[in-house]
Amino acid sequence: MRELVLAVVAGAVAAGALTTSATGQEPSATLDTTVQAFLDRHRGSWRDLNVPESDGRILHDLVVKRRFTRALEIGTSTGHSGIWIAWALAKTGGKLITVEIDPGRHRTALANFKEAALSPYIDARLGDAHQIVPSLSGPFDFVFSDADKDWYKNYLVAVWPKVVPGGCFTAHNVAGWVLGRGIREFLEHLKSLPDANTIMAKGSAEGISISCKR
Numbered sequence: 001m002r003e004l005v006l007a008v009v010a011g012a013v014a015a016g017a018l019t020t021s022a023t024g025q026e027p028s029a030t031l032d033t034t035v036q037a038f039l040d041r042h043r044g045s046w047r048d049l050n051v052p053e054s055d056g057r058i059l060h061d062l063v064v065k066r067r068f069t070r071a072l073e074i075g076t077s078t079g080h081s082g083i084w085i086a087w088a089l090a091k092t093g094g095k096l097i098t099v100e101i102d103p104g105r106h107r108t109a110l111a112n113f114k115e116a117a118l119s120p121y122i123d124a125r126l127g128d129a130h131q132i133v134p135s136l137s138g139p140f141d142f143v144f145s146d147a148d149k150d151w152y153k154n155y156l157v158a159v160w161p162k163v164v165p166g167g168c169f170t171a172h173n174v175a176g177w178v179l180g181r182g183i184r185e186f187l188e189h190l191k192s193l194p195d196a197n198t199i200m201a202k203g204s205a206e207g208i209s210i211s212c213k214r
């Protein structure tokens with residue numbers, strides 16, 4: 001039986017069916033199957049202020065399309081957006097730093113990252129992003145801001161100098177019904193940046209701004 005399995009795997013490798021992921025962690029076809037199965041199992045069960053699937057997919061596609069590799073997420077929660085971003089980074093050979101202040105959510109996120117086989121692509125930090133984010137050296141080519149909305153502008157001020165040209169700072173919940181003062185201040189600050197091009201993601205359920213550095 002063991003010989004049969006080995007022969008099948010060897011045949012698949014010879015035929016090019018299994019390729020190694022960019023970081024060499026796991027064959028990419030296997031990883032895709034594992035992540036997709038994880039997302040299928042958990043669909044409809046994200047209850048901790050997580051992004052909807054459509055928004056996760058937008059982040060994933062942006063990272064893959066622009067070949068981003070140095071990513072930061074502010075606001076992990078239980079890891080739904082982190083899964084989508086890290087899945088993309090597994091394809092580009094990158095890594096995600098993600099920050100969460102709530103110990104219970106951080107713990108659940110770690111378990112989810114493990115179950116999805118994405119832990120090797122994620123550095124999940126527990127603590128207050130108000131302190132952690134300004135202390136990160138960067139550089140970053142992808143940032144996703146999804147923690148406390150009244151601090152969005154401060155996160156942008158701290159991180160924008162560490163975003164490389166061509167890199168993008170994205171932010172969640174920036175469109176829709178009533179925009180709070182924090183989001184309005186954030187959007188005003190974005191407008192004042194001379195080297196930022198900002199668009200709103202098409203098809204986002206909850207509004208994602210994408211600001212890329214010239």
Ligand SMILES: C[S@@+](CC[C@H](N)C(=O)[O-])C[C@H]1O[C@@H](n2cnc3c(N)ncnc32)[C@H](O)[C@@H]1O
Pocket residue numbers: 048049050051074075076077078079080081082099100101102105127128129130146147148
């Ligand atoms: C909207 S949820 C993030 C959802 C996550 N991006 C997802 O889609 O799975 C916001 C998270 O930010 C966390 N948060 C709020 N203020 C924070 C802070 N100062 N530092 C770190 N995390 C914070 C909250 O505990 C919460 O889990």
